[in-house]
Amino acid sequence: MTQSTSTPAPHLLLGSCDYPEHVSQDRWAAYAQQQKELGLTFVRIAEFAWSRMEPRPGEYDWSWLDTAIDAYHAAGMRVVLCTPTATPPAWLIRAHPEILPVDAQGRVREFGARRHYDFASPVYREHSQRITRAMAERYGGHPAVAGWQTDNEFGCHNTSRSYGGASAAAFPGWLERRYGTLDALNAAWGNVFWSMEYTAWEQIKPPNLTVAEPNPSHVLDFYRFASDMIAGFQAEQVAILRELSPGRFVTHNFMIFEMGFDHYDVARGLDFVTWDNYPLGMLEFFAPPGSGEDVKTHFARTGHPDLIAFNHDLYRGLLGGKNALGRDGQGTPNGPWVMEQQCGQVNWAPFNPLPADGAVQLWTAQAWAHGADVVSYFRWRAATMAQEVMHSGLLRHDETPDRGFAEVAGLDITQFPVGGVPAKVAVLHDYDSLWLYDEQKHSASLSYWTQTLAYYSALRALGVDVDVIHADADLSGYAVVVAPAITLVPQQRAAHWTAAVKGGARLVCGPRTAFRTPGGETWADGQFGPLSELVGARLLQYDSLRPTLSQHVTGDGGTFEAHAWAESYRVKGAETLYTYSGGPLDGQSAVIRHGNVTVIGAHSSELIGTVLAGVLAEADVATTPLPGGVRLSRRAGRTLLQNWNPERVEWNGQMLEPVSFTVLEDAVLENTHA
Amino acid sequence: MTQSTSTPAPHLLLGSCDYPEHVSQDRWAAYAQQQKELGLTFVRIAEFAWSRMEPRPGEYDWSWLDTAIDAYHAAGMRVVLCTPTATPPAWLIRAHPEILPVDAQGRVREFGARRHYDFASPVYREHSQRITRAMAERYGGHPAVAGWQTDNEFGCHNTSRSYGGASAAAFPGWLERRYGTLDALNAAWGNVFWSMEYTAWEQIKPPNLTVAEPNPSHVLDFYRFASDMIAGFQAEQVAILRELSPGRFVTHNFMIFEMGFDHYDVARGLDFVTWDNYPLGMLEFFAPPGSGEDVKTHFARTGHPDLIAFNHDLYRGLLGGKNALGRDGQGTPNGPWVMEQQCGQVNWAPFNPLPADGAVQLWTAQAWAHGADVVSYFRWRAATMAQEVMHSGLLRHDETPDRGFAEVAGLDITQFPVGGVPAKVAVLHDYDSLWLYDEQKHSASLSYWTQTLAYYSALRALGVDVDVIHADADLSGYAVVVAPAITLVPQQRAAHWTAAVKGGARLVCGPRTAFRTPGGETWADGQFGPLSELVGARLLQYDSLRPTLSQHVTGDGGTFEAHAWAESYRVKGAETLYTYSGGPLDGQSAVIRHGNVTVIGAHSSELIGTVLAGVLAEADVATTPLPGGVRLSRRAGRTLLQNWNPERVEWNGQMLEPVSFTVLEDAVLENTHA
């Protein structure tokens, strides 16, 4: 089950996150050896170890880290080393308190946990580069070091944005570079609205603590600014690592459904991206489409398959989803990784149940099938101190193997070859749209993620493989392109989509598509702005429905109940597929079609599934309607059949065991994309 | 359907709120013309346009506003001009940050939205007068200008009170003027209670951030102080407008259920009052009596008739409800107006459904029947920028007429003559009582508004017209006076009510009546303090009921279940009409009567309705029991029969269409009050 480090790995590899500084030195060699014996290839270390690397200003202590890395090396493990900038030490913060970020309530966010820094701080940027350089100089060429992770989980604990201090100071300059003149900014933001026009750049502050809600354009640009600060912060580290650690990869571990920055911008310049997969905690915080307590209970010990899969597909698409063999001569997989994979209970949700038997194996298999080349478990041994003592590891506090360990030991990773995901359907995603949608939701029942996931989940329930890609990404090769909630559609994006449709792609759009301008206003000629001609219609009404109200929608596929949102259209060339009946929208168009473009104005999971099934059929994309909790995922010519239910399910003539998977050599669907 | 501007208008007139500064200048003439053609008479403008009137300190730019007003004038529209003080521009705020208010959490409330000023700020007062003077000098005599609105929606976004800065600085002086000596203040507040006695005026701060709840007397006086600051702020503007714009009216647009200041004090000095009517958002935030999700769902697309009507009746009564013909020689109606009337979806509630078909007409008709002389729709065209893009207008973003436009176009306003509302029943209201009640509610289930509305709604369900008037207002001519929640009854008020009862009026009081002194203490001889003799009883017990507990009440009218509140009395001359049975109040008096005075101690909508029906019958006030959602309102000799239900209702032998109204020439009730 172990891997040779000298030849390219043709299949999924495994790893874990280890913290040698948390245990006594006499355990290091044994841990490394035990990891190797378990079949792990990679070990990620040191992302929170700054106070040990540099105990006092300028006094570096590498001895312990030398010893630790040598121990892994001796055991044949490959090391992922991290810049420790998520946790600047006390001596640095107390010497330079201006590094600390400020929350939206105007309070300085204090030292004593992690991520206590403002990305825009010039002082911190200097120290970030200094420690990165020191590490890279020391370990950049170490034979055990396979690559680098920058920092840790950008944005965690709501840290993407700082509403004072360095960020507040830098924001006006960023705006001046973006707009050139205050007239341009005032016009772009519509500042005339409430007499909000500025006459000097330094009058502009972050959009917090305003008496009423701030201007959404103000918010949008502040979010863009903050995202740029993160990208710039990381780029400085990447440049140093490129210089001093040639031949090693550089990546970052992103988070589930993080909304604080533009992941496409921040990923740019990395070799591949990784993300941290915590299915059970995720379920408590991010409701899947149509979920309630029953869904949370049903999937309490596995997580919801589509919530997890969406993140896999999202991160696979951040850099275009490269799945080639390794780049460093050692076969380091450079498709996406799961850098941290839950392998027992987490500690941060309101309730933290144990995973079901088989869940760790199922998560690992799913990760592979959705493109992961490496799955690395968090963490090797459960911490015995501080904030995360209630979080599990592969080893328990007492160093006995925990349940996850046994599941990893029982896994045959040779059944998981690396290779492409044959998606013929793309779901479009865009952080500007997310920010603007959620800033003015108009309904407490819907959000950008909720709406997007309704479309994604409908596709997955049809057994369809999906690429989640940027709204401006290359669309060639996709039979169907779905834009669930791309509310911000500039001229250029409209042209891009129009070209794709003319090239043969079918486009399906959700409500609010192309409602807004790049500046955050609405199109003065109304939705769909520059997309109007392609869609062959204009917006007539939108209706935000109380949870206790619904709206009938009728068409060839039957009658459906729309919830939360219903918008109608004035067709100008398009045909009406579904019509509202009853209520203020009675008789108006709910779903329209103009050639290869379909717009679904009513929010109904069933309607969405029905319309998508029709479009997929026309596009010759094979579909397989699946029971709840059963999912198909394809990669490298194999199909992963999954049962996420806690009960047996009979499907397609076979009995699927609870929380289990099967790898089918004869792919159910053979077609491969691109 | 259009009005002649040179003769007094005998019926309801219409208007809209327009923002020429939000659109390009080439639209202005067309908009004005279109408004005129729709049948609108008035257009309100410029309340947020300071940054365009004075782009830089002291640099006025009137050219655009000249052009805009001239365009309206050319089309025959009459302009309501606003002082723009709700939105001081950035250059003013950044030069004088001490203008900014401070919230109850001690945070400065920032520039970036609106209403970012402290009413007590001497600096801001100076600028408020300066810009008012500048506008009035420019436009005070313009023939198109019919009148003025001061500022915009005082108190919106919780801005009535500032807990620091200028207000904190002014509060001690206000107290010194009120009390003269600290001994008097300490005694009035009962500061001995927790050793809270002051020995210097400057020791006194606003009542926020105290370790436990502050002294309610401290709170009460801070609220009175803040209210005075608003009245004073406005008075300065009014004085300038009177001087420089003779013959024009001055008004302000108040808000639904706003609690931050004494509306009677602030209205004093205006020609008439106007208010902003948003029935659908109101329903989500202000629960009608006995409401739950079912009520919110039933009236989701119309709003609840009694919530709206209460505000109409409240604002009609602020200045005594004058309904004479116009004062300016041009027939400007000087009864109350609806300055902003929702005419499509709003954008500020958790859910923002479309109004039902017919709702805009129904709201307009109801406004008339409850005394409005003008209804002005918000807004002409939906904004394409900034905070309110999701709010509708008469025109859509793309300038096509929205649904509300069509309803306005279809309205025959000649059926709505101006004239008196023939109310023989008065409901008493008082902001001191509201503040004190809500400061010490003793039950999470009740508030001053909830209790007051229970009585109001019971009257409306009996088909009775109601004046909502100040607790100290002239009571002559009323057959029945209802004091639902007047908890603060000074000697003088008690004498006033006693005189009214002796004059023949019947008085009905709710629980907690006359519980408190003017200083906010309780009467040392207990409830009903100075009203005890009139009531013929004293308070025995009050019981705050959990939502899961109720209390039986039995009497001639049957048995009822009291919820939330039950108080009992020791009669001293009064007779007992209803008695509690079971529980700690078993056998005690629940409803008592002493001559023409009735007190209802138990909170039960059904009991209230039953007791009121009996009193009304005795007083020869005709009642018409109505089904839910059906309402009658009378004005100027006509009766407006309304069906607010989304379904047809058969009533009195006729079929009422959903969301509809009928104006009956033969008034169901002929009697006219005063």
Added chain:
Amino acid sequence: MTQSTSTPAPHLLLGSCDYPEHVSQDRWAAYAQQQKELGLTFVRIAEFAWSRMEPRPGEYDWSWLDTAIDAYHAAGMRVVLCTPTATPPAWLIRAHPEILPVDAQGRVREFGARRHYDFASPVYREHSQRITRAMAERYGGHPAVAGWQTDNEFGCHNTSRSYGGASAAAFPGWLERRYGTLDALNAAWGNVFWSMEYTAWEQIKPPNLTVAEPNPSHVLDFYRFASDMIAGFQAEQVAILRELSPGRFVTHNFMIFEMGFDHYDVARGLDFVTWDNYPLGMLEFFAPPGSGEDVKTHFARTGHPDLIAFNHDLYRGLLGGKNALGRDGQGTPNGPWVMEQQCGQVNWAPFNPLPADGAVQLWTAQAWAHGADVVSYFRWRAATMAQEVMHSGLLRHDETPDRGFAEVAGLDITQFPVGGVPAKVAVLHDYDSLWLYDEQKHSASLSYWTQTLAYYSALRALGVDVDVIHADADLSGYAVVVAPAITLVPQQRAAHWTAAVKGGARLVCGPRTAFRTPGGETWADGQFGPLSELVGARLLQYDSLRPTLSQHVTGDGGTFEAHAWAESYRVKGAETLYTYSGGPLDGQSAVIRHGNVTVIGAHSSELIGTVLAGVLAEADVATTPLPGGVRLSRRAGRTLLQNWNPERVEWNGQMLEPVSFTVLEDAVLENTHA
């Protein structure tokens, strides 16, 4: 019914809390006389009267207090005098604003209510001692003064901890005294975890406003520090009172379920402890085991018997539960007191219902049966001013006797002899465990109190008398020792328990027992750390169950459903009594036994009751299974049979009236402990 003051009182005595400064002086003599006639012995006064004792800095005014005390003395009442430090006056605070505490959000907590001081403030400590000395000099030898209460309700309104100012300044020094070196502190806290290591004492701040959750060890020590500040603050007052008021007792009135300080530490040095018993408010805020709206409704007018009894037993045990005759030659009872007993509705819960008929008598009887020597009602007359006007007293606002007065008048206190509570069962309690448990609950469904009360309530439902004592207290004489949630078990405690078990005691532990080290880490060899040998097992898994999930547990006593928490064990010598079935714990040990030690890993009230019943039977502790709301309590050879239900209950052949009690001369259980 009145007591002779010169001979020891053989039974429960009564008192009330009075505020002469709140009423005019002409009422004082009458009130005192009326109190005496009602059968009261004690009157507590002056805890909030600083501004009257010292109206201006250094200007004392004792005249009014002289008069008041003399009035009580003349009537034969005995006075409990209070240091007034809960309410420093305005002149002191404005002169020394650094006295004010800082909340966890970083805001200064303002003057205007009470408890507005930081226990660590050197300035305030000086003034606290000065006013204490002045009072003690004046009244220390007054014949009417029976004793002293320090301050009032330490910790009320979340005031145990200040997160800035004086406390923040003192915290590093406290840590340095505790740890000696930063290396020791960094190691004890596990600060390496997130690079949180300190290199200078002054770098350490209170654990608030951190970006993510702070280190639980940091929190634990900050809580210990804050607790020490309270103990030190009080000790300064006690020393002065001992010096200047010889022969008088010194006590403090503690609060229900207060968690802000270590009550054992703070009680040390007092003669006895008292607490403030508000059963109805308590019920709204502290849910009894398994409670929901139905339980809150059922006991809405009595409170839950076990919630109240737990506090009685807790406070009886703070100083070891001395129940001897008086110490001052006047028979002052020196067992625990109830210093404030609700005798009508309170004013501070979301709903504040009236007590049931009989509730005041039942509370008084229960207090006696659980060890109270005095019950003192809050308050004599309902306040007519300020924050608490909605709170009842024995007299109403209008001075008529309220319902509670009548109940007190009807009480025969000679049936309540003082004497020992014959508990053979001890429930262990420890504030360090409470703090650590609640800091990392891992489940929103459980807390330290909830878990502890589940065990306590199970014992009470079996009719068993319980001592609640410190986890390190003397265990001799107890047949059964229950450790429901003692998660922090140092070596020394483990040895102490082991000795008790070897001495014959049976030990029953709940989940999470001995999970943590004194520093707040987990034992590196896992739960049960130093207790492992005694328990004969180690922790295998813990499972935090969503409210919608449960876990089957099966054994000889039947099958049960565990909720919220389930942990399993790897036995090493212990036998398995109950086993999990189904789910991830299938087949694992749920309840284990090793000789006289039993561990219950699953949270289920029924399972706990069943296991405890078995252990009690083996230990020859008589049990009497009781219906819900029926309770037995024994003291001084008598048994108090109580029915807390609002309905009649037939039990043991007799009919128990609603909300009633019976004192049985022939004790159901004769055995007396120690």
